[in-house]
Amino acid sequence: MRALIAAATGLAAAIALVLTITAIGAPAGETSPEPLLTTVPEHP
Template sequence: MRALVAAAIGLAAALAVVIALSALGPPSGSTSPKPLLTTVPSHP
């Protein structure tokens, strides 16, 4: 019985976190206009 109560509390807490984060909306910001510079390793 304790495990069931603990699982219900954990599920309610996780659901509350998801609802709180979705209520805040997406983070404000923008992407960089510069492309990422990556290097390809040379083949041996």
């Protein structure tokens, strides 16, 4: 029975955390217009 209560408490805490993060929203900001380099440029 204690395990069931602990699992329910943990699930409730996880859902509360997700809802809190969702309510706050993503931080405002802009993405860079420049593409990220995925390879090292060649040096002549």
